[in-house]
Amino acid sequence: VSVSVTLPARSAAYEVLVERGALGRLPALLRGAVAAHRWAVIADSNVAALHGNAAITTLRAAGVDATLLTFPAGESAKTRDTWGALSDAMLGAGMGRDCAVLALGGGVTTDLAAFVAATYLRGVPVVLAPTSLLAMVDAAIGGKTGVDVPAGKNLVGAFHQPRLVVADPAVLDTLPVGVFVEGLAEAVKHAAVADGAHFEWIAAEARTIGQRRPRTVDALIRRSVEIKAAIVSGDPLENGRRAVLNFGHTIAHALERLSGYAVPHGHAVSIGCVVEAALGEAAGVTAAGTAARIAGVSAALGLPVALPPDFTADALLGAAAGDKKSRAGTLRFALLQRIGSAARAADGGWTHALEPAAVAAALHQAPHPAEYS
């Protein structure tokens, strides 16, 4: 005897607000997004001091029941232990199913706090308020949540879509230059996989982007968010085309892992995009000159574009084999057809299985710093 359980189709939608000063009207934004009795505001120790206490004051002044929960700043805190401690803190505060989480911070915080929300009492709503450029254009959009484990980054987590994303570019004004520039890597990647005209706009505006001119920064964020939102909307669980967003990331993750995460994510992605463009060229998938063009624009933005000389091809290949995208022992890459367009694979999918030997050969030919500096 067989009994069927059928699950009704549920559609959902949420807004990504890109608006200077939006954090000032957080109470109205939260109330409009979620009917929650209590809010857990999760921030790391740095962001708590910069924006967290102000947010709590604003919320409480408007009658919103908000509790600030903090954890130590840095990728090294993005662990199951921190996730467990934050969950326990919410339980200790007596928060029930009618609570919600506000994640206030960079990608570490949005990933971690959203995973807390995804698993708290089997799931409570989350609103994301990214405070880094990288989180605004990438981490906060698309519902990926998770923590790092000894075997690698983001290997444990869940898909849990936010109810609202509040990106207030004003908070970027105080970002250290290196952290700001790091975030540009994902914006370049979005342009490279989906919008050639936007890529050329970034190239033309490289100087004003570096100056963080508000109108330019806001436009950059807005278009990047539009690109990611469109891709994610069509494929929320990454069963298909969403995989194009992993362009650059197979190499990036290997680089991060090999460096013991000393290489920042944005730097790894920038290098990864150049190297994977070169791999695509070597494989005959990507138009000639693509790697050089990406490298030129990224370098103009202040991003690193070449493999550090002490990373051998064999070590990178070994580290890449542990990637989530690897399937049945092959290495898989999201590749470009040309700038602005991802390449579909022969099997109809959006990742390309490359022979380890071919990858090794291409890596040996990979650009080294002198070519782009």
Add this chain to the structure above:
Amino acid sequence: VSVSVTLPARSAAYEVLVERGALGRLPALLRGAVAAHRWAVIADSNVAALHGNAAITTLRAAGVDATLLTFPAGESAKTRDTWGALSDAMLGAGMGRDCAVLALGGGVTTDLAAFVAATYLRGVPVVLAPTSLLAMVDAAIGGKTGVDVPAGKNLVGAFHQPRLVVADPAVLDTLPVGVFVEGLAEAVKHAAVADGAHFEWIAAEARTIGQRRPRTVDALIRRSVEIKAAIVSGDPLENGRRAVLNFGHTIAHALERLSGYAVPHGHAVSIGCVVEAALGEAAGVTAAGTAARIAGVSAALGLPVALPPDFTADALLGAAAGDKKSRAGTLRFALLQRIGSAARAADGGWTHALEPAAVAAALHQAPHPAEYS
């Protein structure tokens, strides 16, 4: 500027197979349910010895790549630590997104292993093979997964629907009598909330159920699965009517917590159903005589039906206040209208807010052992 992310509606369905001997054809069943390259078979130390090794042998003989992962038997192992260790073991074995999990065991195993699957690489498929009566009629159906934390049971977890549930009643033949009887509590609850005729059938068959006559046991499981499947199908995330399945559980969870989980879940549910029926009668929601009728049938099945004399009303109330179902400080109960029918609340929902004072008064009047023995 606001950008929309829209998530397409996805419907899903899965089968709950109730079939003697089904475990013998596991390879075909798994292949039919999930296209996975590798299977992690998760079982506790007891079930691994009873059924796990046999399952691995069967699977491998049929060419299925299966790896047995075990953890110590008992509710005390249903922790974040065990969840983390199982995830790490799968990562250590190099399992990618093309793997799947087979949970083989009782409710602890199905909850825990399904939570591993829910969060492994942000989610891989899971098939559940419940080996206890309680897991067959309840835990394995509906997609609830999770672990216990210091603040209480199942407070951290996720909804993650299985791709298939394989209930093979033949495995119940070797269950210790106490464990078998414990599972009857959820079957009685299902009948009480949704099917008065099935409740009367259970009452009439109490003796043959106790004898574990195959035809009777199979029919009991089948009808119980049908009831739960129907309720869950309409409300997978427990936003509405699914809450009726929590009948008995506010008190049950308080009892378990107060006892340090020395009271088994099935016993706590049996007592909880009787006490909450009495609460409903006292509140004028439940037909008079309902508590006595449930107590009579459950006692005939060998289940405890009265509060242990050393549990005070105040202590129970305190423990119940930490329940997931509590909202904005009130105590909430799923109550019956009469046997076979749950009672809708005045606000249209399926849980009833009761004044703590009224609950305390009813608990003081609650049945004690002598009334039913």
